[in-house]
Each structure stands twice: as C-alpha cells, then as structure tokens.
Amino acid sequence: MASSLLCWLLIIITINAAVPDGFMEFYVDRCVFTSPDLKDIQYIRSLIYNKKEYARFDSNVGRFVGYTEYGLKQAAYRNSNPSFIAGMKAQKDAYCKHNIDIDYQVALTKSVAPTVRLYSTTPPAGHHPSMLVCRVYDFYPKTIKVQWLRDGQEVTSDVTTTDEMEDGDWYYQVHSQLEYTPRSGERISCRVEHSSLKEPLITDWDPSIPDSERNKLAIGASGLILGLILSLAGFIYYKRKARGRILVPTS
Template identity: 55%
Template sequence: MLLILQLLLALTLTIRTGGYYLFWVDECISSSLPDLTDVEYLRTYYFNKDLWVQFNSTVGKFVGFTGFGLHAAEKWNNSSYVKTMRTVLDEYCKQNLPLFYSSVLDKTVKPTVQLRSEQQAGGGHPAMLMCSAYDFYPPAIDVYWLRDGEKVTTDVISTEEMADGDWYYQIHSHLEHMPTSGEKISCVVEHASFKEPFIYDWDPSLPESERNKIAIGASGLVLGIILSASGFIYYKKKSSGQWRFERE
C-alpha cells in the first residue's frame, strides 16, 4: 500500500491596523516521507487577503505578485533580510520536521471492523452487506470484498475515508449479492497498522452480536507535541492531500 503525503508546517502571524489586513505564513514543505530529503521553506505575505510577496528557499529570493509586492521584493532582496530567510531552511525546517513526523504522522491505530447485513435477499432483490472500519489512523486504508477467494469488482459501493473530528477516521463499503449455497463472502482490510491484510468472513448462521468482527487498536494515537509553552501543534488534511501544522 503506497502512502504519499505532503507534510507542511506553518506558522501564521497577523497584523490589523487602520482597516488594512496583513498576514504571513511560514511553511516547511516536504513530499518525501519518511526521509524528508526535499524540504522547502516558504514565507508568503498576504495584504487584504491577496498574495503580495513570497520568499522561496529553492529560488533563494523574494518574488513579488503585485506592483507593491514587486517593489518590496526588490528592496528585500538587496538587504540583510533575504540572508536571514536563507538560513531558516537549515536552522528551523530541517530541525523540526523530523520531530513532527516521528511524533504524529508515524503513529498508527488499528481499526475496529464490523461486518453486518443491511438487507436480506428476497422477492428478487439482492442482499446487502456492509463492512465498516472505525477509529483508525492514519486515514489511508483499503477495504474490499472477496467471493470464494476472488476479489469482487462489481456491485460494490464504498465511501471515502471520513474524519471523525477527533483525529480518527471511518470508512464503509457495501456489497450487493444474491446468496448462493456454499459461497464464501469476505471483507478484507489493509491498513498501515496491520502487518498483513485482515480478512473477515461473513457467516450468516451466527447471531448478530457474534458477526461483528472486531480488531481493536492496541495503542493510542499521539495527537501532537508542544513546541513551546505558548503554542499547541495540530494538523489537518486539506483537500489537496497536504498535511498542515499550524501554531496559534
């Protein structure tokens, strides 16, 4: 199972004065996990919510995006300010990103898996089975069905990984099928917390309380670490697939 993440550490500062709004974001970005070999540092300024000027460690200088930003970039690129920005990559990003990764993103929590019937077959209508995985981390997971040991590729409806709002995730997969005597239906779950795929066999002869196959995580999830007494570190996954750390 291939897992590609973009880790992003951000420090946001804001200034409001005289009806104007200025803020900037410091970002340490890496898409190579877990070795973090391609770390990049960005400082981006916004004025009244518009992109104004940005420093990029790869470029090594400020770049303006407005008339005012072009003027500021030229001034800063000819001052000691740009020299200070060039030191942040090594002195801050490369020092802190490995700590964040090992303390948060490198943790795993096993899912609780439930396999149950949503609808019985009858009157020409197929049966509906649902396989659900709850309370797992990280969110990347693969849930699929087997019929007599062969992967089922039709009549399957699955959700995306859904955040619970407490750093854990859930996912659900439905299978429509017409029961056949002697067939074996199984739900397979692949997750970073498992050394190998877990297979949960459907047995309609068991009572409902015993059909729920449960895999309970043995370890808790570490939610974050404290950078300083004044800030709490947390992260969220953006729609782009980036992981963002923010200090408030």
C-alpha cells in the same frame, strides 16, 4: 504516509491590524514535506495584504517572487539584501526541519490498527434485496484500502465505498457496501490493508444467523436467564420463611 504530500501550516503572525473595516498585513510560514529529510522539505513564506498574496519566498526558488506591482518592488528590495536572503534560506533547516522532526516523533509515525465489523442489511423496498456492509473504524493514519472478496477473488462490481471520514478524535472510519445474491457454499470476505497491519486483515462473513435473528436470540436468552434467577430467588425466600414458622396445634 511518507509518500503522500503533507502540507503543514506552522504559524500565522499578524504584523499590523487596524480597527474593523481597516487594513491588515501579515505573513504565513509553511513547510511542505514528504519526509523528514531536508531535501524533501520546502519552506514558503507568503506576504499577504488584505487577504491577497503580493509576494512569496520559496526555498526551492531561493528568492522572493512578486505577484503585484507592489509585490515586485518588495521582492526586489528583499532580494537585494544577501544577508536577509541567507537568513530566509536557513529557515528550511532551523524552522521546518526542527518542527517536522518533532512531529514525526510524536505523531506522524504512529499508527492504530482498524477495527472491522461485517454485517448484512436489507435496503428499503425497491432496492436490491440483500447488502453486506464492511465497517472499518478507529484507525490512523488516514490512508486505507478496503476490498471485497468472493471465494478469495476480488469483487469490483456492485461495490460502494465511502471516503475516509474523520471521527474528530484523530481516528478515521470508512464504510464499504456490497450488493449480493447469496449462493450456497460461497465465502464472502472484507479485506483491509493499512500501514498499521503487517499483513492484510481479512474478515469472513458468517451467513448462518442473520444479525436481526442473532439479536433476537440474545434478547430471548437474557430474558430466560433473568427469569430463572428470579424464580430461584423466590424459591429460596419461600423456603426460608417456611422454616421460621411455628405450628400451633388445634384441639
């Protein structure tokens, strides 16, 4: 994750807001970074009027740059004040570095290992008769690599993989599908690489019992066990009632 470019919108401050349908001026501070090292941090302040950026300070440039006629005048005015420019340059350390260090401590260096489920499915009529699905979910951070292996060799054809999808709880999930024709004795696996794993996680598909049949067997076994329990309870109840009876002889 450290190699990926992260852009963090730190704060939005409204300077002047009028009534609805009026005018609005505000500025946005951003910290763009690839690591917590100061040299890898870029501080940007954008000056915006009615949704249009008219000037910007960029720590990589070291001064304000104007984008409109008004912005050019504002940039020149601010650049003419050395103490003000020095204060803006200091924000890279005082503002960005401080907050980025906190984020790396509490979130950005954390990781959660993915859970992998491998199962088969039958597409609708007219499509390929068999398909394997590798569902990888509940992992963090977002970046992940999912591959299919056949007898240890990567499979690149007939593979469809979704983008990483947000779960809405900081976790992500991804689904990869492989169209296949079963072959006797072959081994098909789903291989997952993630920053939370010390080595790739390889899950083999077990074709011995299809998922649909496995579910039917589980339901049938549960019903059989429940029937035995109810029969045993009825037998015990009958025996207890029989012991409490009093036999009256008839002449």
